[in-house]
Amino acid sequence: MVVSELSEQDxxxxxxxxxxxxxxxxxRRTLVAAISVSQLADCYQMSFAAVQKHVAVLEDARLVTKESxxxxxMVRGxxxxxxxxQRLLDRFEDMWRARTDRLDNLLAKSDPAPSAL
Amino acid sequence: MVVSELSEQDxxxxxxxxxxxxxxxxxRRTLVAAISVSQLADCYQMSFAAVQKHVAVLEDARLVTKESxxxxxMVRGxxxxxxxxQRLLDRFEDMWRARTDRLDNLLAKSDPAPSAL
DNA sequence: TTATCGTACAACCAAATGGTTGTATCAGAG
DNA sequence: CTCTGATACAACCATTTGGTTGTACGATAA
Structure with missing residues (x-):
């Protein structure tokens, strides 16, 4: 299990x-197979340097790794x-579920003290 | 089922x-409960207009909706x-799996014609 | 060794981003 | 109606982004 907590920056x-x-x-391409930066550059219409920058952004986000x-x-996804x-997005789901849970509680208990409603 | 295909722009x-x-x-906040823009603005240290802009960006991405x-x-997640x-991220998983499937194929069949390897 | 290929990186530029303030509008309270 | 609160939106500004070209350097092929 990867405990590594992601910072907001991450x-x-x-x-x-x-x-x-x-x-x-x-x-996508580098998840399928490792490709060199120049091979990647051939895939797009922009300059080599531009592709290199994109790879750098991805590397900074650790979405790819580079290996000599x-x-x-070689760039690898x-x-x-x-x-x-994906787990980050799961947490949004959790927030939403917390809301419905709270509503369920309200209905189930039929508590006559609906806070500020 | 939501068939709506997402464009690259989306x-x-x-x-x-x-x-x-x-x-x-x-x-997160608006997934838990709908909140007005001004209530949202109170949560952060930036100006009301700045928060308004953030909400606009989210609305443009359809991550929230606004309702008079x-x-x-009222802003609702x-x-x-x-x-x-999440499904978009699933597709990256698919790419990776396609790769391993291909490798599995290679090993299982032990096909003596490894294309361009 | 020399030429070349693949990469790195700096400098530059236009456009987008993320913030600000100021002004206008619109609905509700007095 | 008038005042106020909530919103919208324009104009402005600094920084970041996404692209370019040019230069330098290490590894390989001849």
Whole structure:
């Protein structure tokens, strides 16, 4: 189990990184198989440097990792990070459920003291 | 079932909206119970207009909805949108699984024609 | 060694972001 | 009607973002 608590900054970076189509595509591709930065750059119409920056953003968010192989840097998608993001969204679900639980309580108990309603 | 396909723009907006701590907090609060914009503004140290902008970003991403009630606008979190975001992340999982499936295939069949490897 | 490929990084630029203040509008209380 | 509270929205500003080009450097192929 990954206990590593995510800081607000971490969460910012994860969602920010996912908020760009090119970066999402890079994550998808690198989850399927590790690819070098230049191979990635060939996939898109922008410059090599631009792709490099996108990879850097993803790396900063730990959504991908880089690994030297000869003169290339292989980029590999990090599924764990995706799963952490999913758990973040789960927590929103929890908030919502807390609300309905509270309503259920109210109805079940039929408590005659509805606070500030 | 919600068939509504999300455009790339939609996805951009959803993740972008979630990439800010204040906005995530607004989503959490409004999932628990509908709150007016001014009540929300009281929760944070920034100006009313700033909070209003955050709500607008969330509304644009359809992560919250606004509903007039008297002279107030009640903000309500939209759980469906959170779930759509989760399904987006599921698809990354799918990509990864496709990769392992392919590897499994390779091993199981021990096919002597590994394409371009 | 030399040329080349893959990468890193700096400098620059336009557009978007996240905040501010100020002004206008609209609904409800007196 | 008038005052006030809640909202909307424009204008402005600093910083970040997403792209560019250019330069430098390490690893490999010839």
């Amino acid at each position: 969460v910012n970076r994860i969602f920010r990184a996912l908020a760009d189509p090119t970066r999402r595509d890079i994550v 192989r000869g003169r290339e840097r 990090n599924l764990d990070r995706i799963r952490q993001a | 996805v951009n907006r959803i993740f972008r909206a979630l990439a800010d701590p204040t906005r995530r907090d607004i989503v 009630r008297g002279r107030e606008r 939209n759980l469906d949108r959170i779930r759509q975001a």
